[in-house]
Amino acid sequence: MPMKHIQIINGPNLNLLGKREPTVYGNQSFEAYFDVLKTKFPTCEMFYFQSNTEGAIIDKIHEVGFTYDAIIINAGAYTHTSVAIADAIRAITTPVIEVHISNVFKREAFRHHSYLSEVCKGCIVGFGLDSYRLAIDSVLNA
């Protein structure tokens, strides 16, 4: 089976995972978790990109969105605001999976709407960092 190329994209404030609101987002940095993921999925080529800037996230979606097997995106607060990221996902051919660490539906009402969900293949919400592992499993089982 050929190696699957998977791009993980994290949006604003997710560079602070492990330090940021640990009761909501846990104690582990994404870099540490990414090492766990790479060990768990030796048949995948996984790439990790994080940016606090909307345009940089859009550029990354354009860059990988016609050749990679999947994009897993946690757009952070841009999930709830960004028509531009939704349009970038609409523009590409690679399937995109939306993930959230917290269960956004248990939180403030402004987190209940996502501009991205309707243009994504599916959404995985509320399983902590394990949301990313579930997303990769779904790519491998597709």
Ligand code: DQA
């Ligand atoms: C988040 C949920 C968003 O509402 C929030 O703005 C984030 C993280 C999550 O992974 O739970 O930054 O996407």
